Amino acid sequence: MSPGRVDDVFAALGDPGRRSLVEAVAGRGSATATELAAELPVTRQAVAKQLATLAEAGLLRATRAGRETRYEVTPAPLEEAVAWMVEVGARWDDRLAALGRSLQQRRS
Amino acid sequence: MSPGRVDDVFAALGDPGRRSLVEAVAGRGSATATELAAELPVTRQAVAKQLATLAEAGLLRATRAGRETRYEVTPAPLEEAVAWMVEVGARWDDRLAALGRSLQQRRS
DNA sequence: GTACCATGCAACCAATTGGTTGCGTATCAC
């Protein structure tokens, strides 16, 4: 399990603004910085920065098409983060433990 | 799904130091601030602060016994965070989608 | 009661960071 990667994922998801950005992108399927900024009380540059952070953490993938760059969700890192949580919490929680087995089974 | 709660959980897990603290506590079963600080290059107060943050996010539970306060992991918030991730990523990833069903099934 | 842990609280510091403005560049429409 890539160690540093999970760190970045949690750090990226740590900011509420970035979390809602991920939700927004997920809801639209894909989105650009200006699109998202249009409906938010922040600047396009602010959104662009956050998107860059999320992309660097591997949560989003940027694709430049002509003059616009579209972002979409990349679920793989989420799965790693889930794995971390399951691993930590499994001993105290039966549901998480079961979930862990379920996850492991579906891998590979 | 408690909304503010998940925010706190991700924010708490966002710091690498706090993440490793959670791991340490999970590994020991329970631990005190001084115990943890003894093996870290930081002050006891620093650790205590982080533990407080984690406890406030619901990830740890503090129990004062005599002159020492022991912390242990509380997996419930982890489960909520997992639910959030699954919900966001499910559309793009079959494994996460399956995991989501698995999670929902075990809830009640 | 006395010496010794283990904490809690407060003030203070340096580094990080989310956000802004300003400007330069590339692409699309006409």
Place this chain on the structure above:
DNA sequence: GTGATACGCAACCAATTGGTTGCATGGTAC
């Protein structure tokens, strides 16, 4: 070509935050 659009980059700012030192408090052991 010309204007409008979508970006990217850099400098700068204020707020947050992880960490420290110092001190006061409350159990433990004897």
